[in-house]
Amino acid sequence: MTKNNLIIFFFCAVFIVLTLLFLSMPSFEGTISQQAAHQMDALGISHPVTAVLMYFRSLDTLLEVAVIFTALCGFYALYPRFLHTPPQPRSIVADHFTTLIFPVIAVASAVLLYSGTFQSGGAFQAAALLAGGIIIIKLTRPLSFAKTKAHGRKFVYVFGLLVFVLLGFVSLFSGSFLAFATGSEYWQILTVETALTLSLAATMAAFFIMGIERVKR
Amino acid sequence: MSVIYVITASALLTLGAAGFLRTKDIFKRLIHFNLFTSGIFLLFIALTYTGAPDAAAVALVLTGLVVSLGATALGLMLLRTLQSRGG
Numbered sequence: 039m040t041k042n043n044l045i046i047f048f049f050c051a052v053f054i055v056l057t058l059l060f061l062s063m064p065s066f067e068g069t070i071s072q073q074a075a076h077q078m079d080a081l082g083i084s085h086p087v088t089a090v091l092m093y094f095r096s097l098d099t100l101l102e103v104a105v106i107f108t109a110l111c112g113f114y115a116l117y118p119r120f121l122h123t124p125p126q127p128r129s130i131v132a133d134h135f136t137t138l139i140f141p142v143i144a145v146a147s148a149v150l151l152y153s154g155t156f157q158s159g160g161a162f163q164a165a166a167l168l169a170g171g172i173i174i175i176k177l178t179r180p181l182s183f184a185k186t187k188a189h190g191r192k193f194v195y196v197f198g199l200l201v202f203v204l205l206g207f208v209s210l211f212s213g214s215f216l217a218f219a220t221g222s223e224y225w226q227i228l229t230v231e232t233a234l235t236l237s238l239a240a241t242m243a244a245f246f247i248m249g250i251e252r253v254k255r
Numbered sequence: 256m257s258v259i260y261v262i263t264a265s266a267l268l269t270l271g272a273a274g275f276l277r278t279k280d281i282f283k284r285l286i287h288f289n290l291f292t293s294g295i296f297l298l299f300i301a302l303t304y305t306g307a308p309d310a311a312a313v314a315l316v317l318t319g320l321v322v323s324l325g326a327t328a329l330g331l332m333l334l335r336t337l338q339s340r341g342g
């Protein structure tokens with residue numbers, strides 16, 4: 039038996055053991071979600087995932103956004119190595135296509151964001167969709183979006199995190215950090231989600247756009 | 256829990272780990288790392304699925320997905336920098 043075959047057999051054994059192990063696990067009981075569901079009626083948000091993300095585990099979500107922001111900081115640290123972008127010819131067809139498709143994407147993103155209050159959806163899904171729209175704009179370079187300022191972009195990157203942290207400190211007046219004031223949780227969560235959508239979309243698009251730029255040799 | 260999802264998840268975990276350990280190509284390692292995390296997310300959802308998706312589990316996996324996106328993006332950028340320096 040060769041060394042290669044041995045390795046394959048080893049990983050097959052690992053696969054079988056893992057599968058048997060997972061299948062023999064005791065069945066799951068969602069006690070945390072049930073507790074969350076009991077308190078959810080008072081919130082005005084009827085979709086449990088959004089309620090868990092933004093209300094019961096909001097500190098997790100805050101730090102997750104901070105992780106994304108840290109990754110973007112890493113991007114900027116490496117970015118000066120890719121200074122040059124080759125000029126692209128402008129296409130009239132792509133120009134018109136983008137001006138038609140981007141509003142649709144923006145509206146769909148807003149619908150996704152809002153629908154997070156009662157069904158699957160919310161900031162992250164909406165941000166992913168909007169990021170796709172921004173990437174289309176960047177790839178086709180329509181004339182109407184040609185003059186985007188870099189400082190504005192940098193502000194948009196941190197906007198969501200700032201709003202989130204600010205709301206957290208505001209909520210210190212009424213209790214502990216990120217414990218949203220009772221009565222207005224619905225609007226506070228919607229505000230945070232909107233801000234998160236904008237800045238996460240910008241960040242995710244930046245991951246792509248900065249990542250594909252050509253190296254100047 | 257559904258058996259097929261659990262089997263798929265453990266297959267993804269094994270493939271990801273095997274590929275990560277066996278290849279020396281850093282780019283392929285990043286791909287295998289992504290395969291491995293997909294296995295973890297699938298397993299997490301499959302094990303906590305009882306008739307309807309569990310809200311806490313879905314929220315955790317959503318967090319994990321976004322973090323793994325950030326990790327992959329940063330990893331690719333580091334790879335490019337390494338390559339542009341002839342590494």
